[in-house]
Amino acid sequence: MLKEAYSGSIKYMQILDEEGNVDQSIPLDDIDNEKIIRMYKLMVFARAVDSKVLSLQRQGRMATYGPCIGEEATQIGAAIAMNPNDIFVPNFRQHALYLARGMPLENFLLYWKGYEEGNIPAAKINGMPVIVPVGTQMQHAVGLAFAQKQRKTGNAVVAYVGDGGTSEGDFYEAMNFAGVMKVPVILIIENNGWAISVPRSRQSAAETLAQKAIAAGIPGVQVDGNDVFAVYKAVSEAIRNSKDGAFVIECITYRMSMHTTSDDPTKYRSEADVNEWKARDPILRLRKYLSKHGLWNDDMESKMNEEYAKLIDAAVEKEEAFKPDPRSMFNSVYSFIPQVLQEEMDDAEANNYWR
Amino acid sequence: MVTALNNAIDLLLKEDENVVVLGEDVGKDGGVFRVTDGLQAKYGDNRVIDTPLAESAIIGTSIGMALGGLKPIAEIQFAGFMYLGFGQIINHCSRYRTRTRGTRSLNMVIRTPVGGGIRALEHHSENPEALYAHANGLIVVEPSNPYDAKGLMISAMHMNDPVIFLEPTKLYRLFKQEVQDGMYEVEIGKANVVKEGSKLSIITYGTMTRIVEDVVSKKNVDAEIVDLRTISPLDEKTIIDSAKKTGRVMIVHEASASFGVGAEISARIAEKAIFELQAPILRVASPSIPVPCPGYEDYYLPNAKKISNAIDKILSV
Numbered sequence: 001m002l003k004e005a006y007s008g009s010i011k012y013m014q015i016l017d018e019e020g021n022v023d024q025s026i027p028l029d030d031i032d033n034e035k036i037i038r039m040y041k042l043m044v045f046a047r048a049v050d051s052k053v054l055s056l057q058r059q060g061r062m063a064t065y066g067p068c069i070g071e072e073a074t075q076i077g078a079a080i081a082m083n084p085n086d087i088f089v090p091n092f093r094q095h096a097l098y099l100a101r102g103m104p105l106e107n108f109l110l111y112w113k114g115y116e117e118g119n120i121p122a123a124k125i126n127g128m129p130v131i132v133p134v135g136t137q138m139q140h141a142v143g144l145a146f147a148q149k150q151r152k153t154g155n156a157v158v159a160y161v162g163d164g165g166t167s168e169g170d171f172y173e174a175m176n177f178a179g180v181m182k183v184p185v186i187l188i189i190e191n192n193g194w195a196i197s198v199p200r201s202r203q204s205a206a207e208t209l210a211q212k213a214i215a216a217g218i219p220g221v222q223v224d225g226n227d228v229f230a231v232y233k234a235v236s237e238a239i240r241n242s243k244d245g246a247f248v249i250e251c252i253t254y255r256m257s258m259h260t261t262s263d264d265p266t267k268y269r270s271e272a273d274v275n276e277w278k279a280r281d282p283i284l285r286l287r288k289y290l291s292k293h294g295l296w297n298d299d300m301e302s303k304m305n306e307e308y309a310k311l312i313d314a315a316v317e318k319e320e321a322f323k324p325d326p327r328s329m330f331n332s333v334y335s336f337i338p339q340v341l342q343e344e345m346d347d348a349e350a351n352n353y354w355r
Numbered sequence: 356m357v358t359a360l361n362n363a364i365d366l367l368l369k370e371d372e373n374v375v376v377l378g379e380d381v382g383k384d385g386g387v388f389r390v391t392d393g394l395q396a397k398y399g400d401n402r403v404i405d406t407p408l409a410e411s412a413i414i415g416t417s418i419g420m421a422l423g424g425l426k427p428i429a430e431i432q433f434a435g436f437m438y439l440g441f442g443q444i445i446n447h448c449s450r451y452r453t454r455t456r457g458t459r460s461l462n463m464v465i466r467t468p469v470g471g472g473i474r475a476l477e478h479h480s481e482n483p484e485a486l487y488a489h490a491n492g493l494i495v496v497e498p499s500n501p502y503d504a505k506g507l508m509i510s511a512m513h514m515n516d517p518v519i520f521l522e523p524t525k526l527y528r529l530f531k532q533e534v535q536d537g538m539y540e541v542e543i544g545k546a547n548v549v550k551e552g553s554k555l556s557i558i559t560y561g562t563m564t565r566i567v568e569d570v571v572s573k574k575n576v577d578a579e580i581v582d583l584r585t586i587s588p589l590d591e592k593t594i595i596d597s598a599k600k601t602g603r604v605m606i607v608h609e610a611s612a613s614f615g616v617g618a619e620i621s622a623r624i625a626e627k628a629i630f631e632l633q634a635p636i637l638r639v640a641s642p643s644i645p646v647p648c649p650g651y652e653d654y655y656l657p658n659a660k661k662i663s664n665a666i667d668k669i670l671s672v
């Protein structure tokens with residue numbers, strides 16, 4: 001006997017095209033004008049923050065930083081779709097998501113200057129801290145989702161991983177657990193085409209990354225990650241259905257800037273490649289939509305920019321007033337202070353090793 | 356040190372076509388620190404391989420390659436990410452030889468950047484040498500200068516054992532040193548007495564070697580400085596001889612103190628030379644806390660002042 005044991009396919013969704021036109025065949029659900037303007041403003045804000053951090057970094061006022069320029073829709077679509085009590089689990093490039101969820105900007109800046117104190121308010125906005133070891137956070141997301149289910153909170157967990165991160169064993173294992181445990185988790189693959197210098201094509205021989213979900217027995221979809229409407233729709237649907245189990249959403253976007261401030265992308269990709277994606281900019285296309293529908297004008301744009309510039313400057317000022325306390329390195333390791341740590345801390349303080 | 360390592364790997368690739376380099380961003384990008392820069396262009400993408408992002412697979416596949424007769428030099432982008440491949444290292448790298456009673460050995464090197472001082476993000480400044488040394492069956496080396504880096508890399512590949520090759524990021528571009536052209540080896544398992552002295556022995560390695568040298572020369576103390584170069588297996592003879600000679604021992608490393616290499620060295624000295632000591636052994640190391648984010652780095656890393664105070668203290672006994 002020879003029969004088909006399994007067949008599957010992955011759908012791709014785009015609602016808002018590069019020219020700002022909407023595909024009428026796909027219902028916008030609850031995307032109203034108020035939401036659309038909110039999406040736009042949050043995306044612009046994230047980009048303004050990115051460019052500010054990059055300029056501070058060049059002046060030596062920030063540590064290494066990886067901007068999310070070009071990837072805003074992939075994050076803002078989800079941020080707007082999430083309920084306040086839903087939990088988000090980022091990797092390290094989800095700046096727009098953090099800010100949209102209400103991370104105080106001065107804390108955001110503080111983290112990227114190199115201080116753990118920046119992570120403190122994440123808990124208040126139901127977010128996890130920045131996670132640097134790629135892909136490892138996906139398992140936490142599954143555990144968090146299991147806890148939501150067990151404790152009947154009704155909350156969903158939304159986790160992010162990059163295209164590179166989907167190659168890690170941790171990612172596959174997380175997906176597999178999510179399938180078996182049937183937990184309310186939405187695993188978002190922020191496929192920005194690159195993992196430092198390694199292109200998506202060298203990351204996996206699979207045609208889509210979303211199809212990895214099929215092997216874990218959970219549904220997956222691919223969306224245009226530069227289309228904030230499509231991201232919103234996919235994530236809201238997944239959250240709505242999260243009682244039935246996990247969901248994988250691959251967002252196709254593009255890392256328009258360097259990997260981090262330590263990276264030189266000219267070593268491995270061409271300007272032409274980047275330019276092609278500039279035309280697909282998520283902010284640009286939403287702006288086109290807004291103009292077409294008379295929802296936005298240059299006056300509003302310049303007012304917004306002014307407001308953001310002020311807001312950002314004020315946050316930088318606050319952040320720069322922060323005085324690190326080296327004792328916090330010792331006090332926060334355990335729920336108590338072991339004698340060894342106490343002695344090391346006292347020794348450093350008494351002998352003035354902290355300068 | 357980047358140039359010296361690049362040169363060593365270049366020579367090894369040229370010498371033996373079974374040598375392959377693999378890791379994240381090692382090809383076109385030449386590695387995030389440029390240690391493998393230009394090598395893919397020179398030897399092709401079958402010899403210098405950009406892998407998908409998966410440390411366990413980089414190490415596990417390297418093990419398979421070595422079992423299949425190749426000689427892999429795997430790069431793990433930062434030591435902080437090597438933990439994702441820790442199972443492969445501990446379960447297999449360290450014991451394949453003994454499991455097969457020597458009939459299958461792993462001629463491979465796992466290179467990875469270690470240590471702080473470059474203001475990198477969390478997980479980019481780890482010093483995990485004690486973990487690998489404690490595994491038994493692994494060779495663990497950590498050079499403190501370009502000359503040793505090149506010679507140790509060549510020795511590591513010429514040796515039929517798995518080598519964990521730790522490269523201090525701080526030293527990658529810190530100073531220039533004349534390094535001879537062509538192949539040469541620096542013996543693995545042999546410490547280097549960088550400076551002879553009679554009043555005090557300072558045992559150190561990696562980045563701390565430079566700082567210790569500076570402090571000792573500024574203070575003008577008659578100290579003997581031993582640079583381990585190989586952490587495991589430990590060059591016990593050089594250490595014990597020096598301890599007996601000076602009667603005072605200080606151990607300086609960047610990794611945290613608790614359960615570290617310093618503890619091992621001091622136990623060995625206590626076992627073999629305690630009656631020849633005139634003062635308790637002192638360790639200068641990072642505190643026993645996780646490596647902090649870069650903003651706190653200066654408060655965390657052992658600095659010249661801490662080393663200098665310890666020298667005063669041990670000489671005053």
Ligand SMILES: Cc1ncc(C[n+]2csc(CCOP(=O)(O)OP(=O)(O)O)c2C)c(N)n1
Pocket residue numbers: 093132133134135161162163164165166192194195196255259379408410432436439
């Ligand atoms: C486990 C692990 N390995 C390596 C790194 C170093 N590193 C940081 S980001 C990155 C590429 C990540 O690519 P991707 O997952 O696509 O995310 P992106 O950077 O594109 O947002 C690498 C290799 C890391 N942080 N964690």
Ligand SMILES: [Mg+2]
Pocket residue numbers: 162163164190191192193194195196
């Ligand atoms: Mg990516």
